[in-house]
Amino acid sequence: MTAALVPLVVLLPLLGAATALVLGRHRTAQMGVSAAVLGAVVVIAAVLLAAVDAGDPTVVSIGAWPAPFGIVLVVDRLSAIMLLISAIVLLVVLLYAVGQGVADRHRETPVSIFHPSYLILSAGVFNAFIAGDLFNLYVGFEILLSASYVLLTLGGTGERIRAGVTYIIVSLMSSLFFLSAIALIYGATGTVNIAQLSVRIAELPDSVQLILHLLLLIGFGIKAAVFPLSFWLPDSYPTAPAPVTAVFAGLLTKVGVYAIIRTETVIFTESDLTVLLMVVGGLTMLIGILGALTQADIKRLLSFTLVSHIGYMIFGIAVGTQLGLASTIYYVVHHITVQTTLFLTTGLIERFGGATSINRLAGLLKASPLLAVLFFIPALNLGGIPPFSGFLGKTGLFLAGAEQAAGPDAAGTAWLTWAVIAAGAVTSLITLYALTRFWNMAFWRRREELEGYESALLNSVQEAPEGATVTATRTTSVLMVVATTTLVIVTVLLTIFAGPLFELADRAAANLIDPDVYVSLVFPGGIR
Amino acid sequence: MTGSLTLVVLMAVLFGAGISIMLERSLTRVLIGFLLVGNAVNILIYLMSGAPGLAPILGEGVDPDEISDPLPQAFILTAIVINLGITAFMLALIYRSWWLAQLGLKGDEVDDVADDLEDAEEAADLIRSSAADDAAIQEIIDASDETPAEAASRRRLEEELELEASARDRDDDGGDR
Numbered sequence: 001m002t003a004a005l006v007p008l009v010v011l012l013p014l015l016g017a018a019t020a021l022v023l024g025r026h027r028t029a030q031m032g033v034s035a036a037v038l039g040a041v042v043v044i045a046a047v048l049l050a051a052v053d054a055g056d057p058t059v060v061s062i063g064a065w066p067a068p069f070g071i072v073l074v075v076d077r078l079s080a081i082m083l084l085i086s087a088i089v090l091l092v093v094l095l096y097a098v099g100q101g102v103a104d105r106h107r108e109t110p111v112s113i114f115h116p117s118y119l120i121l122s123a124g125v126f127n128a129f130i131a132g133d134l135f136n137l138y139v140g141f142e143i144l145l146s147a148s149y150v151l152l153t154l155g156g157t158g159e160r161i162r163a164g165v166t167y168i169i170v171s172l173m174s175s176l177f178f179l180s181a182i183a184l185i186y187g188a189t190g191t192v193n194i195a196q197l198s199v200r201i202a203e204l205p206d207s208v209q210l211i212l213h214l215l216l217l218i219g220f221g222i223k224a225a226v227f228p229l230s231f232w233l234p235d236s237y238p239t240a241p242a243p244v245t246a247v248f249a250g251l252l253t254k255v256g257v258y259a260i261i262r263t264e265t266v267i268f269t270e271s272d273l274t275v276l277l278m279v280v281g282g283l284t285m286l287i288g289i290l291g292a293l294t295q296a297d298i299k300r301l302l303s304f305t306l307v308s309h310i311g312y313m314i315f316g317i318a319v320g321t322q323l324g325l326a327s328t329i330y331y332v333v334h335h336i337t338v339q340t341t342l343f344l345t346t347g348l349i350e351r352f353g354g355a356t357s358i359n360r361l362a363g364l365l366k367a368s369p370l371l372a373v374l375f376f377i378p379a380l381n382l383g384g385i386p387p388f389s390g391f392l393g394k395t396g397l398f399l400a401g402a403e404q405a406a407g408p409d410a411a412g413t414a415w416l417t418w419a420v421i422a423a424g425a426v427t428s429l430i431t432l433y434a435l436t437r438f439w440n441m442a443f444w445r446r447r448e449e450l451e452g453y454e455s456a457l458l459n460s461v462q463e464a465p466e467g468a469t470v471t472a473t474r475t476t477s478v479l480m481v482v483a484t485t486t487l488v489i490v491t492v493l494l495t496i497f498a499g500p501l502f503e504l505a506d507r508a509a510a511n512l513i514d515p516d517v518y519v520s521l522v523f524p525g526g527i528r
Numbered sequence: 529m530t531g532s533l534t535l536v537v538l539m540a541v542l543f544g545a546g547i548s549i550m551l552e553r554s555l556t557r558v559l560i561g562f563l564l565v566g567n568a569v570n571i572l573i574y575l576m577s578g579a580p581g582l583a584p585i586l587g588e589g590v591d592p593d594e595i596s597d598p599l600p601q602a603f604i605l606t607a608i609v610i611n612l613g614i615t616a617f618m619l620a621l622i623y624r625s626w627w628l629a630q631l632g633l634k635g636d637e638v639d640d641v642a643d644d645l646e647d648a649e650e651a652a653d654l655i656r657s658s659a660a661d662d663a664a665i666q667e668i669i670d671a672s673d674e675t676p677a678e679a680a681s682r683r684r685l686e687e688e689l690e691l692e693a694s695a696r697d698r699d700d701d702g703g704d705r
Contacts, residue, residue: 135603142610149617158628161621165555168621172562172614179569179607186600187576 002051006060013123017116024112038091049080072132077508082129097243099479121147134192151244167236178219195522198515202270224256227284230307238299242347250340265512277318282420284311285427296461325509327396334389341378341487363447383432389494530579542568555622566611
């Protein structure tokens with residue numbers, strides 16, 4: 001019964017996008033359609049998560065073609081968790097975007113294109129999470145990327161086009177890598193079904209496995225913004241409108257992380273790249289956060305912390321134990337909400353303070369205590385201050401790493417694991433430093449001090465390449481504040497209900513540890 | 529698995545040519561490079577289907593070993609459609625970035641250096657003429673479905689634009705003197 005709901009998470013946004021396009025001239029109706037569609041997906045995702053967690057099978061073969069030949073949509077616990085959290089975030093950000101559109105009176109951005117593109121982006125994200133074969137995963141990626149190209153260059157100003165070109169060309173390259181990998185995998189195994197690949201890849205010679213594995217990882221690594229494939233991100237995200245940046249930062253990189261989780265746990269069960277992933281994860285954390293240190297612009301600063309914190313998830317995947325994967329899943333959920341919240345808050349700061357540069361903002365605490373709270377909670381959360389979810393996720397990851405390093409499996413690589421744990425702790429502290437510095441300057445510094453202010457803290461910061469932009473202070477609609485507050489509450493809920501959520505993540509991780517669970521989900525009668 | 533050597537060579541040439549063109553600075557060349565590499569990948573997928581055979585769907589009573597593999601063909605079709613859509617978007621993007629490059633970011637701040645002035649004016653003329661074409665087409669489209677209120681606001685906007693344009697012309701004259 002619940003299986004019938006699975007295709008709806010992709011179908012509804014696509015139909016909604018078509019409807020919104022037809023309704024281009026009626027903005028209220030457009031907003032209604034988008035909100036209703038995403039609301040429905042939130043409900044469906046919640047139902048699916050409950051059903052999957054209770055053990056109901058939720059696999060659908062499109063067109064009733066049996067599994068290895070047709071397209072299968074698979075929802076296991078991990079997919080359901082990702083579906084639910086991304087649907088919630090997409091819905092809240094949509095409300096924020098609507099609020100911003102109302103406040104702007106549609107002067108700057110062509111809203112009639114925004115809603116259809118946004119819904120298509122959602123369809124792509126959802127499709128990637130439920131894809132049961134590699135080619136459908138590729139199609140999901142392409143859907144979300146095409147929509148993201150439109151959203152990133154919305155309005156077509158020079159700055160956005162310049163940022164968009166980098167983003168688009170890099171994304172096209174990663175898609176070509178992914179597609180070539182699919183072709184070679186098909187040539188080597190004769191299938192693209194993920195469950196069947198899990199069995200057949202293991203039969204290939206080690207060297208062939210390694211090549212295919214690396215090709216897929218490069219494709220996904222670009223999307224997830226893993227060092228050294230992360231250079232494109234801080235240059236392209238900050239120029240987009242606030243809600244678009246928020247959704248990109250929260251979701252798009254996590255789709256890449258999701259694909260890496262699947263690659264490591266289900267597809268390449270035998271081929272072991274733990275050392276590579278450890279090194280890459282550690283470097284992603286450190287290099288990313290060092291970049292964040294020198295940024296004066298809060299949007300660029302957050303983009304660098306985004307890159308840096310992807311490293312934690314890669315570390316969790318590299319550890320690969322049940323605790324490691326459970327912590328990774330919890331951390332992904334935490335990071336999606338916190339990063340999105342911070343970008344939404346930044347959008348509010350930009351409107352309220354008239355700038356995003358640390359050199360031009362001051363006195364915000366006095367001017368708007370609510371805004372201060374909305375920034376402070378997620379900032380501490382991202383920095384990993386107890387008792388917030390960021391602290392819990394990082395503790396889980398470090399514990400998993402320590403357990404694995406102390407265990408018998410990691411005789412030669414134990415020092416590496418410890419090194420990455422140390423890097424993670426340092427990264428967490430530097431994140432906290434970068435964010436509190438912004439807090440000190442923008443919120444605690446008095447407005448009168450702004451002129452000719454000198455501090456050792458600000459010696460090393462650099463403005464964005466385009467220079468510090470000062471935007472005229474515009475009105476903030478209530479809806480924007482409500483949407484941001486909702487997400488802040490969600491991040492707090494992630495902390496309060498950390499126990500049950502972590503248990504859920506643990507059950508999802510238990511499914512991932514044993515690839516046979518996924519295989520038997522798609523092939524209940526056993527695989528040939 | 530058997531494959532055609534010609535196709536392998538063609539794929540290699542397309543990959544090589546495409547990637548070297550992609551490394552150019554010009555966006556148009558990057559697009560051409562992307563198209564070449566995209567086709568190279570499509571040929572790679574096709575090569576993976578093995579030796580060519582009969583048409584894939586022939587109904588009952590045909591030995592499955594005789595037919596060619598239909599799956600890579602379906603992949604290629606999907607990839608071609610996706611590439612087409614992305615190419616269309618890239619063309620629009622290139623046009624837009626060319627437009628912005630001609631006008632400069634701040635639209636009317638044309639560089640005052642004597643050598644550049646001529647080029648810039650030529651470009652501006654070109655843009656004005658193409659913009660006039662666009663505007664004429666847009667007007668025809670809009671006229672068919674706009675309400676009186678919208679028409680009034682549009683007229684106001686146009687008047688403002690004209691004022692701006694004439695102001696700009698005057699500025700340009702000042703620069704000459």
